[in-house]
Amino acid sequence: MEGSPGDLQTKYHKLAGEYSKLRAQLVVLKKAVVDEQTLNSELKESLREAEQSLRKADQELDSLNFRNEQLTRRVTVLQDELDALQNQSKNKKSKLKSQDGQHPTDFTNHVIDEEFRKKIQENARLLSLMNEKEDQHRQELTNVTSQLDQVSFELSQLKKNSSDMEQKSKSVVAKLEREVSCMREGQQQLADVTRELAQLRQSHADYKNKMETKVATLSAVISSHLPFIDSKNETLNTLNVPRVMETKGSLSSSLGEDLRAALQQMAASLALWHKVSEARLLTLPTATSTANSKFAVHLKESGELALEMERFLSPSKMCKTTAQRLPGLFASYCSHVETMLVHQRLSVEEEEEIDLTDESLRESNRVYLGNCSQLVSHFVQVNSRLTLYRSMQHSSESQQKHQRGLISLCSQLQDSFKDLFNAFVVKSGIETERSWSTEQLNSANQSVTNSLSSLMESSAKITKCLRELWKMADTMAPSHPLVSDLRRRGVHYINAIHTDEAPTISYSQALRDHEEAQNSTKVRETLLKQLDDNKEQLVRAEQDRELWKQELQLLQLRYQKEKEEIIKNDEFTSLVNSTVTNMIGSLEVPVNLPHEVEAREEAVKQYFRQRINNLIAENGDLQSKSAALLAETAALVRRLEASVAAGM
Incomplete structure (x- = not known):
């Protein structure tokens, strides 16, 4: 069941609200982008006008330079004339003539000086005006350029934000659409499952009524046609079955439940062992190597298989179908741990390369790898024994032989877990004394030690349960051949009942x-x-x-x-055509x-x-x-x- 229709409707409304918010944000961002584009075009227009004014100012500057050159040439000519007049005045021979001509020459020099001073003042004024124009133009150009750069940067940022928001909105919309489709499919599946549940309940009620009717009929037949039931004998029940056999049946059921719980505990401990071993790899100095990466992948896959076995061994999942799938899962787990041994060896060799002179660590790693290989070998032997036991019919002697072999393998498996626990304790103690040891590594080693301790405990429980079941089977008296034949026929009948019929339609x-x-x-x-x-x-x-x-x-x-x-x-x-020429220039x-x-x-x-x-x-x-x-x-x-x- 994925959820009730009310929850799905609530999720759908939430998704629709988020979708409408994203649509509104997208419209606002698009409007902002359009406004920025308009502002950018206006700034480009103002920049173009500024460039036109710049060209105009350049033309004025050229005109002023030309006028300045004209004035300079005029001043030069006047200076030459002044020098010529002074030379002429020196060539005068008589003092009278020089005195008589002093007044016109002084007057002429005074006029020339006055005109020269005016030209100099005008030239200075034009130069100052030209400098002011250049400074003003340079400042305007700098301001416009800075504004253009700022607006261009803001526009690029807005475009980037708009594209990011658009991509994000598209991904969110796609995700919302997928979730909506999944919710609709979930609603449809929920409705189908509800209908099937109602049909199953109805069929269960009908079957229950039918079985109750049959039981009542059979009880009436037994009570009326079998008057030889000895109700005075306290050792027999209503079916003439000794109460000792009934007690043994309940005891075997209790032992079977204990065995299932021990197997579930071992599967959970194996999953925890692989998980903490993977976490330990991440705390080593060689965590990023290729061998460690592959070893971590195999540890993760083996842990997933162990978790799946633990889920199938739970009381709520334990049935005929899951029991048939457990041997295949255990065989897959054994093949995974066999493959994992190679990568574990490479990973341990990389650990040894951290300090090549550390012989004690090298020896502890060798012992640890040997114990791991022995443990995997025992797992493979248990799988082979179970496969051989399920593949053919066995006599009572052969069954006893396989049972003794299985109990012996479980005992060896328990010893392997003990040896592995001791080897890892020694290895973790040596690693703690090294310079490259960290607090995370010590914590991970402690977790691995706890998981191995749990595996030792669960393997001991499994061995104990198997031995008690074997002892109880040995103490039971051999059954009559007719009873064995009836059991075989009963099993055949139950299997025939459980066989699914081919579906038919009208x-x-x-x-x-x-x-x-x-x-x-x-x-x-x-x-x-x-x-x-x-x-x-x-x-x-x-x-x-x-x-x-x-x-x-x-x-x-x-x-x-x-x-x-x-x-x-x-x-x-x-x-x-645009050049205007007059007396002062062009x-x-x-x-x-x-x-x-x-x-x-x-x-x-x-x-x-x-x-x-x-x-x-x-x-x-x-x-x-x-x-x-x-x-x-x-x-x-x-x-x-x-x-x-x-x-x-």
């Missing part, structure tokens, strides 16, 4: 199943044909999508080429693209973007339809197979 039910199978076959053929048509449509849609994608790439390439040509032509035109005006070109470009982009979105939506619709059709076809195929199986 003729009308077979006809209905046959008609349903034929109808299901026709429906399946029709659905398969529809599925093929939908697959062809899906293939055509994929081909159209690829074709449109190729056309879009081709148009993008053509658009890129046209754009590059337009940019080249505009640059050439701007170089020719100035280049930045070129602005016409708004019609940008609008036409945006319209083309919008058209192809809308077309791609439409194709993606059509592709998604086709995929959802094909998935629904596949699910419906799979359900009909399962119904058809069930109908065919019922018809057969």
